[in-house]
Amino acid sequence: MIDQFVPGGTKMIFLWLIPLLAFADPVVPDCGCNKAKRSPVGGQEQPTEQVIFPKLAKKQYGERLVDLINHSEKFNAMSLIPGGKYVIGTREPIFPEDREHERKVAINAFYMDKYEVSNGDFREFVEATAYESEAERFGDSFVFHGFLDEEVRKKFHDFRVAAAPWWYKVTGASWRHPEGDPSRNVEDRLDHPVVHVSWNDAVAYCDWAGKRLPTEAEWEVACRGGRKQKLFPWGNKMMPNDKHYMNIWQGEFPEADLAEDGCKGTCPVDRFSQNTFGLHSMVGNVWEWTADRWDEEEKVSPPNRVKKGGSYLCHESYCYRYRCAARSQNTEDSSAGNLGFRCAADPE
Ligand SMILES: [Ca+2]
Ligand SMILES: [Ca+2]
Numbered sequence: 001m002i003d004q005f006v007p008g009g010t011k012m013i014f015l016w017l018i019p020l021l022a023f024a025d026p027v028v029p030d031c032g033c034n035k036a037k038r039s040p041v042g043g044q045e046q047p048t049e050q051v052i053f054p055k056l057a058k059k060q061y062g063e064r065l066v067d068l069i070n071h072s073e074k075f076n077a078m079s080l081i082p083g084g085k086y087v088i089g090t091r092e093p094i095f096p097e098d099r100e101h102e103r104k105v106a107i108n109a110f111y112m113d114k115y116e117v118s119n120g121d122f123r124e125f126v127e128a129t130a131y132e133s134e135a136e137r138f139g140d141s142f143v144f145h146g147f148l149d150e151e152v153r154k155k156f157h158d159f160r161v162a163a164a165p166w167w168y169k170v171t172g173a174s175w176r177h178p179e180g181d182p183s184r185n186v187e188d189r190l191d192h193p194v195v196h197v198s199w200n201d202a203v204a205y206c207d208w209a210g211k212r213l214p215t216e217a218e219w220e221v222a223c224r225g226g227r228k229q230k231l232f233p234w235g236n237k238m239m240p241n242d243k244h245y246m247n248i249w250q251g252e253f254p255e256a257d258l259a260e261d262g263c264k265g266t267c268p269v270d271r272f273s274q275n276t277f278g279l280h281s282m283v284g285n286v287w288e289w290t291a292d293r294w295d296e297e298e299k300v301s302p303p304n305r306v307k308k309g310g311s312y313l314c315h316e317s318y319c320y321r322y323r324c325a326a327r328s329q330n331t332e333d334s335s336a337g338n339l340g341f342r343c344a345a346d347p348e
Pocket of ligand 1: 247248249260263264312
């Protein structure tokens, strides 16, 4: 069921600053989400000032309405995000090394998928094109230890990510078999986000759909839903009215996910409506690839690409990256069980 979006309050902002400051220490534990990489990266360890709803003349509202009504099939389940000048990032970076500082951007109006691309969507693409994902070609992908039984953990004990030993490189793991178990597929979770897809896979899917990956600026403007300097798509309070607005981790990471938000692992892509644009699970559920390179100056091949939004594995104590301003990266050929994407499109 789709939850109705209820804007969060801002009264608790000062109480929120307390935990934020507590985690401002440069030695911050990390979930290792960016460590599960296929390719080594240069010596590293392997493994607005804006109003989004501008005051429009009545005539312009009419044109916008016509635009929405006449949208082609391509724009079904997409939201029109207004172009303009925006400010992304944050004045109070939690992870300065991630370069999540404030910066000004300008974007054109574009359409954004309301939902993360689902297993059902990706299966349709594969059936139409016989596309083979990179994880299938490599023969393995990174799986979180919580989804592996003891026997499998023993078998792949030596294939863990050194800096984040809860990530196992599991033979046979792919979008078809997210746990690497050939007897388990995605038939019972076609409405969940596709995972174990690389950046290259995401580009191939969006291209097939007549779309493209969003840039990081587009992704973040869409995430913010017209709000300035807020932590989350709906405001600053993580749980307005004690209600869960995203699929992240509750409990002691990485051992005990209490799943108080109703989801252990991925949840259906339409579970959490998060902002006034009608976008779902921008933060939480799965990380989402963007078109941008992590660092234009970086001389690595394949390059790292920016991913946004955090995932069901994120917890404030380890990976406080389920914020619109937060960012991370992986190499183009990397895939993992908590990394997916959604597409954007230009108005025709
Ligand atoms: Ca959860
Ligand atoms: Ca997401």
